[in-house]
Structure formats: C-alpha cells, structure tokens
Amino acid sequence: xxxxxxxxxxxxxxxxxxxxxxxxxxxxxxxxxxxxxxxxxxxxxxxxxxxxxxxxxxxxxxxxxxxxxxxxxxxxxxxxxxxxxxxxxxxxxxxxxxxxxxxxxxxxxxxxxxxxxxxxxxxxxxxxxxxxxxxxxxxxxxxxxxxxxxxxxxxxxxxxxxxxxxxxxxxxxxxxxxxxxxxxxxxxxxxxxxxxxxxxxxxxxxxxxxxxxxxxxxxxxxxxxxxxxxxxxxxxxxxxxxxxxxxxxxxxxxxxxxxxxxxxxxxxxxxxxxxxxxxxxxxxxxxxxxxxxxxxxxxxxxxxxxxxxxxxxxxxxxxxxxxxxxxxxxxxxxxxxxxxxxxxxxxxxxxxxxxxxxxxxxxxxxxxxxxxxxxxxxxxxxxxxxxxxxxxxxxx
Numbered sequence: 001x002x003x004x005x006x007x008x009x010x011x012x013x014x015x016x017x018x019x020x021x022x023x024x025x026x027x028x029x030x031x032x033x034x035x036x037x038x039x040x041x042x043x044x045x046x047x048x049x050x051x052x053x054x055x056x057x058x059x060x061x062x063x064x065x066x067x068x069x070x071x072x073x074x075x076x077x078x079x080x081x082x083x084x085x086x087x088x089x090x091x092x093x094x095x096x097x098x099x100x101x102x103x104x105x106x107x108x109x110x111x112x113x114x115x116x117x118x119x120x121x122x123x124x125x126x127x128x129x130x131x132x133x134x135x136x137x138x139x140x141x142x143x144x145x146x147x148x149x150x151x152x153x154x155x156x157x158x159x160x161x162x163x164x165x166x167x168x169x170x171x172x173x174x175x176x177x178x179x180x181x182x183x184x185x186x187x188x189x190x191x192x193x194x195x196x197x198x199x200x201x202x203x204x205x206x207x208x209x210x211x212x213x214x215x216x217x218x219x220x221x222x223x224x225x226x227x228x229x230x231x232x233x234x235x236x237x238x239x240x241x242x243x244x245x246x247x248x249x250x251x252x253x254x255x256x257x258x259x260x261x262x263x264x265x266x267x268x269x270x271x272x273x274x275x276x277x278x279x280x281x282x283x284x285x286x287x288x289x290x291x292x293x294x295x296x297x298x299x300x301x302x303x304x305x306x307x308x309x310x311x312x313x314x315x316x317x318x319x320x321x322x323x324x325x326x327x328x329x330x331x332x333x334x335x336x337x338x339x340x341x342x343x344x345x346x347x348x349x350x351x352x353x354x355x356x357x358x359x360x361x362x363x364x365x366x367x368x369x370x371x372x373x374x375x376x377x378x379x380x381x382x383x384x385x386x387x388x389x390x391x392x393x394x395x396x
Contacts, residue, residue: 003212003213005210005212005213005214005215005260006260007212007214007215007260008151008169008172008259008260009169009172010149010172010176010256011138011148011149011172011173011174011175011176012174012175012176013149013175013176013177013178013252014026014175014176014177014178015178015248015249015252016178016179016180016245017179017180017181017241017245018179018181019177019178019179020048020051020052020055020139020177020179020181020182021055022177023052023055023056023093023137023139023177024055024056024058024059024061025059026137026175026177027056027059027061027091027093027137028059028061030090030091030135031090031091032059032060032061032062032090033061033062033063033087033088033089033090034056034061034062034063034064034089034090034091034092034093035063035064035065035066035084035087035089035091035092035093035104035107035134036053036056036063036064036065036066036093036095037065037066037068037092037093037094037095037096037100037103037104037107038065038066038067038068038094038095038096038100039067039068039069039096039097039099039100039141040067040068040069042096042141042185042186043095043096043141045185046182046184046185048095048141048182048185049095052095063093064084064087064089066080066103066107068096068099068100068103070099070278071099071102071154071156071163071274071281072099072102072103072106072153072154072155072156073155073156073157074116074117074118074121074155074157076103077103077106077107077110077117077155078110078116078117080103080107081107081110081111081113081117084107084111085111089111089134090134090135091108091134091135091136091137092104092105092107092108092111092134092135092136092137093136093137093139094136094137094138094139095139095141095182096139096140096141096142097140097141097142097144097145097190097194098140098142098144098145098147098154098194098197098281100141101138101140101145101147101148101153102145102147102153102154102155103153104136104138105136105138105147105152105153105166105171105173106153106155106166107134108133108134108135108136108171109129109133109136109153109166109168109170109171110166111133111134112130112132112133112134113129113130113132115127117155117166120166121155121162121164121165121166122164122165122166122167123162123164124162124164129166129168131168131169131170131171132170133170133171135174136171136173136174137173137174137175137176137177138173138175138176138177139176139177139178139179139182140176140178140182140183140248140251140252141182141183141186142183142186142190142191142194142251143183143186143191143194143195143198143233143244143247143248143250143251143252144193144194144195144197144198144251144281144282145194145197145198145201145251145255145281146198146201146251146252146253146254146255146256146258146259147255148173148176148178148252148255149172149173149176149252149253149255149256149259150172150255150258150259151167151168151169151170151171151172151259152165152166152167152171152259153165153166153167153171154271154281156274156275157275158275158276158277158278161275161276161369161373162275163270163271163272163274163275164271172259176252178248178249178252180241180242180244180245180248181241181244183244183247183248184238184239184241184244186238188234188235188238189234189353190282191230191233191234191238191247192230192231192234192282192286192352192353192354193280193282193283193286193352193354194251194282195226195230195233195234195247195251195282195352196230196282196283196285196286196289196348196349196352196354197281197282197285197286198222198226198247198250198251198254199223199226199230199250199254199285199286199289199348200263200266200267200285200286200289201254201255201257201258201263201267201285202219202222202223202226202250202253202254202257203219203223203289203293203319204258204262204263204264204265204266204267204378204379205219205254205257205258205260205261205262205263206219206220206223206257206315206319207264207296207312207315207316207379207380208261208262208263208264208378208379208380209308209378209379209380210260210261210262210378211261212260212261214260215256215257215260215261218253218256218257219253219254219257220318221250221253222249222250222251222253222254222257223250223319223322224322225246225247225249225250226247226250227319227322227323227344228246229243229246229247229250230247230250230348230352231348231351231352233246233247234352235351261378262377262378263378264296264376264377264378264379264380265292265296265374265375265376265379265383265388265391266284266285266288266289266292267285268374268375268376268377268379269284269288269292269370269374269388269391269392270284270285270288271373271374271375272370272371272372272373272374272375273357273362273370275373276366276369276370277357277360277361277362278360279357279360279362283354283355283360284357286349286352286354287349287354287355287356287357287395288391288392288395289345289348289349290342290345290346290348290349291391291394291395292391293316293341293342293345294342294345295383295387295390295391296379296380296381296383297313297316297338297342297381299381299382299383299387300312300313300316300380300381301313303381308380311380312380312381313334313338314329314334315380316334316337316338316341317329317333317334317336317337317338317341318337319337319341320336320337320338320339320340320341320342320344321333321337321340322341323340323341323344324337324340356395356396357392357395357396358395358396362392362396363396364393364396367389367392367393370392371385371388371389371392374388376388
C-alpha cells in the first residue's frame, strides 16, 4: 500500500433524488446567460428537458443550446467555441451522458482560448493550456464515464485515428449534480454499457500500481455496489430509484479514483480502438473486462513471488469474496476467489448482452494498429504484445 500520495479536489457535489431542482439556484450564482449542452433527444423524451428549462426560465436565465449526438470531435468543439466565443456566456451547463459532459467541459475550457482544441490535446498538440475557463456545471443522465468528477475531456477524431484528452486541474466541474431520477429513462443497453465502463474504471483504479488507501476504499465501495446493482439497473429494477442511485454513486466514485491513480490495460485499449472505430466506449470496456482480467491474473500467477504480485492477487481475491459477503481472504483461498470474480465478469457480460469488437467492424488485420497505440500503464501485470493480441482476438 502506497502511503505517499496526492489526492485531487472534487467538484462541489449535490447527490440525491430531486437535486436537479437546485439547478436554477446554482446557475444564478454565475449569471443569467448560459450555454446548455445536451444529447439529441432522450432528455426531451423523458420530460426532464422541459423540467430543467422551466426552472431556468423561472430564474430569468437565458440559454442557448448545443446538441451532442456522438463523441465530441475537435471540429465540434472548435465550431461551438467559434459560435459562442463573443456571446458573453456566464456558465456552461451539460446535462447528458459522458459525451455531453466531455463536450461541455471542453467548450468551457476553450471558449477563452485563441487556439484550436487540437493544440492542447495530450499526444496531439504541443501547447499548455492556461487553465482559464468559463464555469462548468455537470449533470449526468447516465452512470458511466465519471466525467462529472474528472479534470479531462475526451476528444475523438476517427479520420485522424486518435482519442485523446484535454486535461487540466482546473477543468474539474465547479458543480456536479447527480440525480438518479434523471437516469430512470436510460435504456437497458446504454445502462449496461455505461455501467461496465464505470465498473472497469473502479476495478482498474483499485488494482492500479498507483493505488493508495483513499482510492482503494472509494473504489472498493463502488465495486461492491456495481456487482450487486448494475445488472438489476439494466434489467428488472430499471425504474427503482435506489438501484439507479447505487450505480450513479459508483460511477461518480469511478471518476474520482481514475483521476487520482489512473487506469489500466483495458482503458489503454479503449482509447486506441476508439480512435479507429465508431464504437461506444462502454462496449469496448465491457467486452474486454472479463478476458482482460483473466489474462492479468494468469500473468500474475506466472510471475516471481514478489510482494507486488501477492498484493495484486489478494486484491483480486477480495473482489471475488464480495460475492460470498466475505472480506477476509486467507492465502489458501486466493485462487478460489480470483476465479470467482472472473466468472462473475463473464456472467455480467452475458446478462448485459455486451457486444463483441467484431460487431463494430474490428477485424484481425486491424489488431497491429490497435496494439501499436494501446498502453499498459498502471496495470498490476505487464502485457506482452502476444498477450494484447490474445485479449483482442478473444473478443472478435
């Protein structure tokens, strides 16, 4: 356990049923002119768009709306900034899924800058962002990316083959309003895929080589809730607000933990695959989750008996022990509980009907390109090129 660590700040957070009712009060502290960023139709269909805009109108808050219908691209961000740069926007409010939140976060960060967003993307540009931004309020309507708690916005360009982050400590949302009522209408398939993204983030940060006592405690609490609630949220208890709240909390925690200790091999693949293919981020994470962790455990078991190996295997075992409501794991039970956790991952994949990479056009001849762009940082076990190929081929 690493007892020397940094822990980043989190947004001013309002969590709970009907917390969205506070949106007018919060926005009013910044001004009367806002940029509202939403998805294409689900917010309107659910009736939540009307509720939110009525609250804004009651406060005499004027708003312009940007609609996001896919993962934000550099062109979308640059065009939006150009359109609203001189409109004296007081605050950017994003209400939607991870792509909506990332788009709003990027727009709030770029509206005071002169250069295009590409110049500041990690691994793409060579400029350092000043950190100046327009205040940003994040309201998630899915439980997935944890963007409501992070300092980065993910920007994708399939034509140029990249999926990279715009990142700065100041990009953490000023407010995060997490109301499980807003997630009730989220369809089963999206709930499952988004939830598997958050679940992956929790597990990867819990197992991260940079993990610390605070992130371990937070991630473990989120993992327990995901194991016990995610499938129900996507299926038989989709209208149960307590089940939705449990998954929403876990997703929020996943954003906090990833921002502090990073992610692992699965997300290293997700960025690479997302740069080449139009595939939902949560599907990539979900489809690689079981096999990725199975291979990690196999590699750990083949490694020399070093302290880091046993720490990682015991952590895996603790995740499996959740399934039997046990928290103390003896050394002779490590293999049993590791296997139990991996089996649970395969079961969740089946129950949530997570699609394979090949369903989105990924072929064996694409694997070299993907592997060349993938990363294995923070994973408790190093993946060789052959290990990476084996993982990808297992999900074609």
